Amino acid sequence: MNHPRIGIRPTIDGRWGGVREALEEQTMNMAKSAAKLISENLRYPDGEPVEVVISPTTIGGGGEAAICEEYFAKENVVGTLTVTPCWCYGTETMDLNPNTIKAVWGFNGTERPGAVYLAAVMAAYAQRGLPAFSIYGTEVQDKDSSGITKDVEKKILDFARAAVGVGIMKNKSYVNIGAVSMGIAGSVVNVDFLQKYLGMRTEWVDMTEVLRRINLEIYDPEEYKKALAWVKENCKEGYDTNAGKKFPEVITKSRFIPDDKQWEFCVKHALIVRDILYGNPKLNDLGWHEEALGRNAIAGGFQGQRMWTDWLPNADFTEAIMASGFNWNGKKMPTPFATENDTLNGVAMMFGWLSTGKAPIFSDVRTYWSPEAVKRVSGKELSGYAKNGIIHLINSGASCLDASAAAKDEKGNGTMKEWWNLTEADIQACCEATDWCRANYEYFRGGGFSSHFRTAAEMPVTMIRVNIVEGVGPTLQVIEGHTCVLDEAVHKTLDERTDRTWPTTWFAPKIGVGAADSVYNVMAKWGANHGATVEGHVGDRLLTLASMLRIPVAFHNVEEERIFRPHSFNGFGTADLEGQDYRACAYYGPLYK
Numbered sequence: 001m002n003h004p005r006i007g008i009r010p011t012i013d014g015r016w017g018g019v020r021e022a023l024e025e026q027t028m029n030m031a032k033s034a035a036k037l038i039s040e041n042l043r044y045p046d047g048e049p050v051e052v053v054i055s056p057t058t059i060g061g062g063g064e065a066a067i068c069e070e071y072f073a074k075e076n077v078v079g080t081l082t083v084t085p086c087w088c089y090g091t092e093t094m095d096l097n098p099n100t101i102k103a104v105w106g107f108n109g110t111e112r113p114g115a116v117y118l119a120a121v122m123a124a125y126a127q128r129g130l131p132a133f134s135i136y137g138t139e140v141q142d143k144d145s146s147g148i149t150k151d152v153e154k155k156i157l158d159f160a161r162a163a164v165g166v167g168i169m170k171n172k173s174y175v176n177i178g179a180v181s182m183g184i185a186g187s188v189v190n191v192d193f194l195q196k197y198l199g200m201r202t203e204w205v206d207m208t209e210v211l212r213r214i215n216l217e218i219y220d221p222e223e224y225k226k227a228l229a230w231v232k233e234n235c236k237e238g239y240d241t242n243a244g245k246k247f248p249e250v251i252t253k254s255r256f257i258p259d260d261k262q263w264e265f266c267v268k269h270a271l272i273v274r275d276i277l278y279g280n281p282k283l284n285d286l287g288w289h290e291e292a293l294g295r296n297a298i299a300g301g302f303q304g305q306r307m308w309t310d311w312l313p314n315a316d317f318t319e320a321i322m323a324s325g326f327n328w329n330g331k332k333m334p335t336p337f338a339t340e341n342d343t344l345n346g347v348a349m350m351f352g353w354l355s356t357g358k359a360p361i362f363s364d365v366r367t368y369w370s371p372e373a374v375k376r377v378s379g380k381e382l383s384g385y386a387k388n389g390i391i392h393l394i395n396s397g398a399s400c401l402d403a404s405a406a407a408k409d410e411k412g413n414g415t416m417k418e419w420w421n422l423t424e425a426d427i428q429a430c431c432e433a434t435d436w437c438r439a440n441y442e443y444f445r446g447g448g449f450s451s452h453f454r455t456a457a458e459m460p461v462t463m464i465r466v467n468i469v470e471g472v473g474p475t476l477q478v479i480e481g482h483t484c485v486l487d488e489a490v491h492k493t494l495d496e497r498t499d500r501t502w503p504t505t506w507f508a509p510k511i512g513v514g515a516a517d518s519v520y521n522v523m524a525k526w527g528a529n530h531g532a533t534v535e536g537h538v539g540d541r542l543l544t545l546a547s548m549l550r551i552p553v554a555f556h557n558v559e560e561e562r563i564f565r566p567h568s569f570n571g572f573g574t575a576d577l578e579g580q581d582y583r584a585c586a587y588y589g590p591l592y593k
């Protein structure tokens, strides 16, 4: 995986003969402590620590700014963090590279005016059309202090995490396997959005490519054996909704793969889809050189419905296992992988995953259950997080198995973890919490197996959606809340009204903050049929990422004090932050115009 770096620029008062010499050490120490903070706390999605480089010299003026720029150009720097304890010359020391994302940390001491430089250089960035993040602690620190206060730490990490996310996406591909599923507009891939806002390539692969590779046996036969054995051992079959039903001939004659060969087909499908996205050197050994290369993916989706699923097993196993933090080889990096090839939801999964390192949940946003409706059908009251009503998140058969919340934190509570923190016991528990139900043949004539579980812990989560609105462009929705564990009888009554072969997550949005005035309105104002959900209250991280990409946030419930966007956005009006964001994003436009 590409490891885009954060570059630290220690800027300094350029006056030799006392001032500069006195500040060299403190300035460089700020750079070193910021670098340490970032590399010790942030990881790339592949689990490696985020890499940080520091300018070869402190920067007192344009000459040294150029030395730093030349060095960073060779070091794959995506975001620059300028640090200083003192006054420096604004336009002479600023980062003028239009291709890096910028922040400045001005030390809040008063012996030297680091914060005055910060203000001056923020004015310069605003005047020059280069949005930059301003970092300034709320409490005055002593002049010799090299420690970073908690508020500054959070801002540095929020900036660096999102900038790294921007760098990870850049030059990668979204791989559409198939095309538009059932007229879902989110599956009509918008190449301009991917290219201009995310710096990504779009790739199309016809679904027949999967069939070709199955029939010509273009996969690693050893890994296939291993994966199939793992499935037999770990993927138990669940409730069969078709049992005892009499189906019309149009359905019975459509199931092309015999029932006892369905798992074999599904496992080959999963191996092949992974290889299409990432390539596989083993294919080279088998003489399939082009296939071995893969498509430089970071995310993808499978159309499935309907032409494929009308006669072949659905891709629920593939979709679930691609998005999970493990597979037959043990723990592994999750891939944002969209059901129904809903690219816009695939991008929402990708944003959530880049913000957390955790497996993203793909769901239909299916039903708003008011407390009254729940009482009416179940005779029981909702309580706890669920008391104001809940939203039923349920996908048509696939979701990362991590969403069973069977992994345990250090206190023994169910949770979802960064994939590199999953233990063998966590993986076993997620497998045990999931059963694989034969697909509902009325929907999926070709069969397949749906991943069936329910999210069995009350976790903080954030639900995300990317929309495209003619007249605006891409927009983001971000709603924090909690997953809910309902009373068993209530769960059963509600769940069995839907499709009991599919994975269920009960979601209670946090209401009374920002745009989320009621649970009903979260459902009513959601931009599309799908949402992506990740563990943690990370709405603030998503808002920061969106501001870097110039995607305005249309609907969120992140508290104002947690919002961190470029300083120049304040110049677009401060009374209404949503309007400010819209105006600033419209003016600056996409990153890769």
Ligand SMILES: C[C@H](O)[C@@H](O)[C@@H](O)C(=O)CO
Pocket (backbone or CB within 6 Å): 305, 340, 364, 395, 396, 443, 529
């Ligand atoms: C099986 C059905 O066609 C589902 O796939 C459908 O309800 C959806 O998921 C629509 O997003």
Ligand SMILES: [Mn+2]
Pocket (backbone or CB within 6 Å): 339, 340, 363, 364, 395, 396, 529, 530
């Ligand atoms: Mn769907």
